[in-house]
Amino acid sequence: MGQAQEVAPLNREAYLAWEATQEDRHEYIAGEVFAMVGVQREHALVALTIASHLRAHLKGSRCQTFISDMKLFVAAADAYFYPDVMVTCDERDRRADLAMEHPRLIVEVLSDSTAAYDRGAKFAAYRKLADLSEYLLIDIQHRRLELYRREADHWLMFETEPGGPALQLASVDMPITAREAFEDLQD
Numbered sequence: 001m002g003q004a005q006e007v008a009p010l011n012r013e014a015y016l017a018w019e020a021t022q023e024d025r026h027e028y029i030a031g032e033v034f035a036m037v038g039v040q041r042e043h044a045l046v047a048l049t050i051a052s053h054l055r056a057h058l059k060g061s062r063c064q065t066f067i068s069d070m071k072l073f074v075a076a077a078d079a080y081f082y083p084d085v086m087v088t089c090d091e092r093d094r095r096a097d098l099a100m101e102h103p104r105l106i107v108e109v110l111s112d113s114t115a116a117y118d119r120g121a122k123f124a125a126y127r128k129l130a131d132l133s134e135y136l137l138i139d140i141q142h143r144r145l146e147l148y149r150r151e152a153d154h155w156l157m158f159e160t161e162p163g164g165p166a167l168q169l170a171s172v173d174m175p176i177t178a179r180e181a182f183e184d185l186q187d
Contacts, residue, residue, distance in 0.1 A: 063089040071099035076128035102131040133171035
């Protein structure tokens with residue numbers, strides 16, 4: 001999570017108007033605005049790799065893959081986020097311009113500064129999305145994938161490491177291995 005900005009509390013409409021004039025991206029949570037820090041090279045490569053695999057797999061389907069420049073609105077949390085990668089297959093999102101609201105899959109690439117937030121408060125907000133089926137966390141430091149899948153009223157966790165079995169992204173019917181996720185990184 002970024003640093004809270006010295007901005008008076010904003011409502012959603014004021015945030016969207018203000019954000020449209022900013023050079024840097026900012027997340028919004030219940031009136032507070034947080035600057036998004038730049039990412040390291042490995043983070044950007046892994047996010048792009050995952051997004052590329054998803055986009056290629058979903059080509060020709062009604063699903064769309066977005067990278068970190070597209071906002072996600074979580075109404076129940078009164079928040080706007082910028083997930084590293086998300087997939088939506090919902091017609092309502094096809095008509096949206098500024099923010100998606102019905103993702104099926106969200107992917108976050110962990111960093112030292114965001115890992116606790118991505119696993120904690122951000123995941124708690126994401127769980128309020130009725131259409132979210134899976135949440136994939138990518139741990140670059142440990143070269144591990146952690147997949148959380150919604151099953152009725154609870155979430156199940158699956159994980160794999162390089163050399164381990166593929167994780168099945170059931171939400172998009174696609175397997176992914178740690179080796180594929182980290183294919184552009186030097187060991």
